[in-house]
């Protein structure tokens with residue numbers, strides 16, 4: 219399909235003549251014009267026609283770049299990563315790596331996409347992934363730990379991401395159990411962890427991160443909760459830089475988690491917890507609801523809820539501020 223090639227040429231935000239585009243793409247000028255129309259309908263990008271001059275995008279795009287991503291990896295992270303794949307478009311980076319894991323491919327792999335057509339969120343929700351706007355990536359991590367020894371992993375992953383964002387100057391970033399990246403103004407990102415593995419054997423983890431970097435104008439209006447992007451909080455680095463830094467942190471952090479568990483992440487999780495001491499409700503998998511005061515987390519990552527019946531420990535569910 220020519221659209222990604224056309225998008226790559228127009229990504230600089232400058233005006234390109236129809237003639238020049240036709241030559242570069244090996245298409246007729248009419249075919250270029252049709253591709254510009256398709257860019258809008260298929261990719262959600264606005265190609266403007268400038269009379270007598272050519273075409274340009276409404277705004278330049280910050281496309282992902284493999285070299286720039288790899289450049290951010292620490293030596294240790296670079297030695298761990300066995301494969302990096304970049305897609306212009308994919309159904310879901312998590313689904314892609316889950317399928318790999320199930321087919322027996324156990325290489326430590328990262329998969330990034332400019333956009334997802336069937337991005338997945340927690341609890342069966344979908345995840346909005348406009349082209350070249352946010353970060354959507356997944357990591358396939360074969361862990362020696364059996365599934366029942368992965369308690370608290372999702373909290374550790376949240377801490378890895380939040381630490382990096384704060385180090386980059388986004389001081390308002392906190393966590394909502396188990397691993398939502400939040401700020402007082404709304405949700406900034408989320409983590410979806412999928413697992414294949416049985417009994418005592420090792421586990422294949424797919425860890426997916428969706429992070430709002432700069433939502434395009436007009437997007438996100440139908441989302442069911444308040445959200446925010448990094449651009450509204452400060453000046454995010456280039457998407458490739460950010461992706462590389464986060465990938466590096468995840469590779470190093472997961473290796474630390476494999477050997478030491480949640481313990482090295484626990485104090486930071488407690489410090490980043492946005493709901494500590496607040497009245498919350500927890501919607502459980504069976505649709506029942508518990509209410510209480512959020513009292514942080516236990517050593518194994520369980521949510522502690524102080525209720526009229528006493529202190530409860532919860533291992534799954536969706537927590538929200540009561541009255542919010």
Ligand code: BTN
Nearest residue numbers: 310312337338339340408426428
């Ligand atoms: C959440 O609901 O908070 C978790 C969202 C996780 C979204 C990311 S985007 C990259 C990866 N691929 C997916 O399909 N989902 C995750």
